[in-house]
Amino acid sequence: MWRCWKTTSSLMAQSEFRKRSKLTSVPTKSQNKPTTPELLPSAVASAMAGFSRKKKLLVGVSGGRDSMILLDVLVRLGFKRLVVCHLDHTLRGRASQEDLVFVRRQAKAMGCELESARARTTEFAAEQKISLELAARELRQAFFAKCAKIHKCRNLILAHHADDQIETCLFNFLRGTGASGLAGMKPVSKLGTLTIHRPMLGVERREIDLYQKLHRIRFREDASNAELLHARNKLRLSVIPAIERALGPGFRRAIPRAAEILRAEEEWMSSFVPEPSENLSCRDLRGMPLALQRRTVHRWLKSCGVPECGWEETRRVLSLLDTTGPAKTNLPGGLHARRRAGVLFLEKGTE
């Protein structure tokens, strides 16, 4: 994966860094007359309440509207040591390069450090035989991990907002994922040793738009990697408007609420799943409720490195509990699961 991108790092001069002092507070006019757009900075401020303004923080910035606004809000809130992390997925030719130029200029103007890299997403997807979307995500995650290492910083701020959450939940629902997918993105989550914070997760796109207009935030129209998110863009542009016409706007609150409920249930259910070991005892499995059996097997397969294991693989492994049926089932990645002497175990296929 690593050879799929090159990094460039640039540290702004401290003098530049100071220049943004005039940006560190919300304009007085808005303070005197609170308006809807100011929901955004207060939501972000509240989500970031645990952080000192002097703490170093990584910020994922594509150059698109959402991340440019996140950056603007963080700077206005007084965060002084932001590292703008920008990955060029090299998927839109010249436009991708222009995104980087734009992000570099804006980071400089705001007195932020910049960490950027170029990833060869298409080649990586082809090499790994995975979708462009998955390739882009993996490269992005590796890039953020590298930024964290370079800057000795474990906190990454991302610009996901309520409408992203709705799209994520809807997309996962339509792909048939269980509670974990339906629970959507968490306000705070872990990615390896990184902690990801999403302070705008409760803020609707509409509010972000208002903020953008009020503060005239500049952004790159296409920086959201539209091509990557083909299916999701279709959801955004045709399915979600159709839902709104059918049911009114209430679903925009309903989905994140359900996600919140499911998140707690997901956490609770996960706490019952035993730590994965090398083998699974058939007897232990049989003693569990079906839902726990499924979760236990799924976690076990994942921990054993079975690629793309899902419902079908879980179902096949569970079918091995039936001693009148076959004692072996094939799995992706040239592996198979086998039942012998009351345990389930994995083998590398040799046939």
Added chain:
Amino acid sequence: MWRCWKTTSSLMAQSEFRKRSKLTSVPTKSQNKPTTPELLPSAVASAMAGFSRKKKLLVGVSGGRDSMILLDVLVRLGFKRLVVCHLDHTLRGRASQEDLVFVRRQAKAMGCELESARARTTEFAAEQKISLELAARELRQAFFAKCAKIHKCRNLILAHHADDQIETCLFNFLRGTGASGLAGMKPVSKLGTLTIHRPMLGVERREIDLYQKLHRIRFREDASNAELLHARNKLRLSVIPAIERALGPGFRRAIPRAAEILRAEEEWMSSFVPEPSENLSCRDLRGMPLALQRRTVHRWLKSCGVPECGWEETRRVLSLLDTTGPAKTNLPGGLHARRRAGVLFLEKGTE
């Protein structure tokens, strides 16, 4: 509720009943050359495997395509004591009456008993201050319960199919229900003392259409009470096609699969919720994971008869656990919940 409908009962002559003998097996042609349409009778046969062909069964029949096909399949499978249960919701004037005439004629032709009633749905909805959809459902449920009593029969067969399941799950998802709504309809469920069976739940509408064409089943085009299901019809006619254009047809399998996973998880989680008692101990509640707290409070509120209690009511009751906050919160139906001496209890509002 009872005065909102009048029942009529009719028992076909046994001679009529015998006439359908020629219908009791699937046509030989199809048996020799299995075609897609025959998935339907085999799915129904497999779901109904536990029943003797002589057992008395109630069948919900609107006169629309799905229920007429269910009835046809059951008769062909050899079930000899079917009671066709038809409720006229009196929502479409003359057309509703014609549905009854049609269902009566078909039931007679197939040698089935008929149990029918007319419900004044609009008036009931107005009286109860509930939506037409909810009113129709409550009246239908009461009607089925009455049929069960009259016919001393505890098994009701309904014609819900896979596309209904998708609509139900999608609708519940968009309304923000948790796992219980997302889990959709069960193949077998309880309604009071009635057991409801949905033998077509795994069958897609497409297959039902094929069966209808192959066997030229007659049905009433409008008998599905289109007006009742306004939002759901919009989902069916505009949202679901938009999803199919965006993501392809895979979601039709994905949603029922997720529903199956969630159904097992729902069952598992429910098993942890304590039997509701009069009061809730704050200490016990505080010792629970958040997800179980929510489920416990929600079940308690429902068992106490709080009307329309959902996420917001549950959240408000749980906020009473915070001893620095208010010790009372208002609930629907003129009730309020109060914290005193370490327990939560409900009171009828007198203020």
